[in-house]
Amino acid sequence: MTTLPLGFDVPDGWTPVDPGQVGAEGAAFVAVRSGPGGEFTANITVGVRQRPDPASIAEIAEEAVEGLGRTVAGLEVLSRRPVGGQAAPGMTQVLRLRTGEGLDLVQTQVHLTVPGAEPAGRIVLELACTATPEDARALTGDFQRFVGSVHVRHTEGETQ
Template identity: 65%
Template sequence: MTQDRVSLPLGFDIPDGWVPVEPSSVGAEGAVFVAVHSVPDGEFTPNITLSVGQRPDPARITEIADEAVERLGRSMAALEVVQRKVIGSEAAPGVTQLLRIRTGEGQELVQTQVQLTVPGASPADRLILQIACTATSETARRLGDDFRRFVASVHVRRDFTADEGENS
């Protein structure tokens, strides 16, 4: 995904127990939205991130998912793709993937990623949404329904005006 931050009129529902935070306050400068769980799990606070990037190139969604894994792998001590599934339609393909990661500090975490295509007026105008939930494996199982509800609620707002914020 390109590093350019793209503003898009997105709407979504934040699950109960999750608190929005400024992305830069948690080192997620490229994200347009970050929420942390209000009950930290030991030394790690579960989080949901949403990033948006323009992809005018012809890369397939699986290649874009590979790029996301590669980017994350550069900052982790270890990373394994446990599961991957192609979702969506030909016009708006997506990928879900489950990653097992180990940080440089030795924390064992799980990240669930969802890459979704938002088709544009032309192929050069397409956007990719990357939505991720990171937690310890035990907490990820407990919070999985929250993440699924969040992903299912993400939509491009039809009622957006330039005066409004980026999400509802």
């Protein structure tokens, strides 16, 4: 896993947890939002990957779908749209998932290229919010605020 000095604002009502304790060992960050005893605990995850290959952000988003598709019983891409610009392209996608236990979930993914990364050292962030369909609608604003707050922190001695 690649590390990057990220900063972000965790929305009110969300609790950061150790990724290893919730089965998300590859994640750089996980926060959960407990509901009233539901079947599934909504979560936000952050992944950081170095991508020195020439894959486009659309191809990277499709790889994420393919990888997730190997771990769930069913998967449907509900929407996909580009975000960002040429210097820092991104892709959002909304997925409908069905777990092996028959639980329906919605996952919103945002794939972002870190601006300024050279092609050989390109870094891509994967931000995801997974929830039941009912909770997903209610938590959309929280996830949007979280995504909007994500930034790379400048380290000491670095100029802006």
